[in-house]
Amino acid sequence: MTHVKLEMRRITKTFPGVKALDQVTLSVREGEIHAICGENGAGKSTLMKVLSGVYPHGTYEGDIVLDGELVGFRDLKASEQAGIVIIHQELALIPELSVTENIFLGNEIIRHGLIDWEEARIQTVRLLERVGLDVKPETPIKNLGVGQQQLVEIAKALSKDVSVLILDEPTSALNEEDSENLLGLLREFKARGLTSIMISHKLNEIAEIADAVTIIRDGVTVEQILVGAEPLDEDRIIRGMVGRSLEARFPEHTPSIGDTFFEVRDWTVEDPQIPGRLVCKRSSFHVRRGEIVGFAGVMGAGRTELARSLFGRSYGIYHGGQILIDGKPVEIPTVQSAIAHGIAYVPEDRKTLGVNLLDSIRKTVVSADLDRVTNGILIDEHAEYVAAEEYRKSLRIKTPTVNEGVSKLSGGNQQKVVLAKWMFTDPELLILDEPTRGIDVGAKYEIYALIQRLADEGHGVVVISSELPEVIGLCDRIYTVCEGRITGVVDRSDASQEKLMRLMTTTSGTAA
Incomplete structure (x- = not known):
């Protein structure tokens, strides 16, 4: 029987005013594709940030066990050295740099005190072949489509000798063809023994590819489903996620x-x-x-x-x-x-065009029509609060207060804030x-x-x-x-x- 590659035991993570994770457990077998499902704000991304060292050891309660050994990562670099690499929903590539420069950024090949660009290029060609991407290593990232950029991110992960690959909403920005190509790539990785953890809201993709599913609701593990001979039932996942059919x-x-x-x-x-x-x-x-x-x-x-x-x-x-x-x-x-x-427009790229991540929810909701909350020449803060609170309730934005920063929300809840901002203009x-x-x-x-x-x-x-x-x-x-x-x-x-x-x-x- 395949041994357990990774365990997360009784993980609890608290932020001011909210407990994001409460005694969460996760068990992932070696070489499997493990999906994590849950509503926006359920704690999925927070759990993966704990695992990858974004939230360092000591800032949470509970244990992480990798290959039978207790581990605790102080930062992202430490988790990558242990073979755990995370690809976030918002890609972290620099548009003006080439494919090679992005793949080895922060992980440069050094020879005699200098970066060996020729060796980096040779390795880039090999990595691109592994992920099935036919572009030249010197191609600027800005000239690639979103699906191609996603493959560059995976190539970058493979350059770090990854044994556990975490993908946060990997197909959310991809069309059907690119999504299917990416899922096929994960199947190839599985055949080679690589362990993958995938966060996704696309239940049809999860049903198609996952060997196991962990469902998290309101920061608590609801259940873990091991996929057997029978196809995975999407309705069962939905019941676990939302607590109802x-x-x-x-x-x-x-x-x-x-x-x-x-x-x-x-x-x-x-x-x-x-x-x-x-x-x-x-x-x-x-x-x-x-x-x-x-x-x-x-x-x-x-x-x-x-x-x-x-x-x-x-x-x-x-x-x-x-x-x-x-x-x-x-x-x-x-x-x-x-x-x-x-006319109002809710953009597809919420973080670049939709919100100012430095602002609060309250200020963001009214930002497209300040005249409606202006008392003379000054903003009426009470009217601003009332308007934002109304949308918090009606759109079920998961936050303890509308004074919270937009950057602290999950991706789905940020999307709801953008929607509220433009609905406010009537x-x-x-x-x-x-x-x-x-x-x-x-x-x-x-x-x-x-x-x-x-x-x-x-x-x-x-x-x-x-x-x-x-x-x-x-x-x-x-x-x-x-x-x-x-x-x-x-x-x-x-x-x-x-x-x-x-x-x-x-x-x-x-x-x-």
Whole structure:
């Protein structure tokens, strides 16, 4: 029988005002793929930060046992020397540096007091072959797609002689093809005897790949499931995560759709980095009041570029096209004018574009519309607190107080804060770019219900999502995008993953 590679016994971690982990246990066998599941804020990432030395030995209670020996890591470097390497949800690569420089950053090959770049390049080629990435070692990271960057992170981990690889939401930013490639790579690692621990909200991927699952709820281990001959039951994982069964992944909804109020005609935008490359090619679409409109496309198709360029031309070089609100052409050259025209945009990259991590939850929620909490020329701190507290409760943001810093929240709860920030502006059109990325299944259901409620109140909602079941289950109409061009539009009643995928991979056709 495979021996236990890693044990975490009675791990307790406390922050001011909250006990993040309470007597958590984890047992991982050698060579297995072990999944950790739980709602946002359940303590998954905190547990892995304890294991990897981000939270050093002495700042928590309990024991870590690696290969039968009691260990305690003072920092990240110490855990890596023991063979434990963590890849965080937000990739820690430097865009301007090359693949080789990123892989060996902080782990340089030194010969006679100097970095041996030739040996580093040779080893980079070997590492890239192991992860199946066909790029040159000197390629700058900024020129790689998100899926390729994820593989560079794994290559970097392999350069450190890893025996336990921890991946925090490794496929959350990947399209279906890149996700499947990454899961295939984990299977190869398993065949070579490498132990992997994966945190993920994508239950279908967990059911497909995991040998064992540990479920954490509210900082406590609920159960550990060993996968046998029978396939893993997603509903069982959901019951453990949220403490109840979910009868359906999407709330029941009967839309009440009105007239067109937002229309885009022949929208054309150039890539700001590559002269002559159009990221939006005469794109035309419309949104009706009370309607949820989806945008589907593979990674890099141009969905986010379209959304950001419409939101006050905050991306790209504008070449032409019209925006009409209630049938009247409008000019929206800035973000401020977009907000004034009732448009809000929740970005996919929450940490770079969505929030200021140095601010509190309270200040972040009201930051897009300060006039509503201003008393004369000063901010009314009571009104600010009341507004933030209302969204804390309605969105179930897990925090002891809205005075807490946004940086201290889990990724999913940070996403809820970004959503609250733009809902506070009471927009006519709310554009949501990957709104449930990194969100657990229970919170997804709540956000779906919230989107439906906004539509029922007469707002228009645009949802950009890489998950085809999500756009089919949630949206009334779905536009498909390929290489910057809108290639089709499908009503929900006619939508299927196969039909959408065909439209997402063709460059012909337009839709309005």
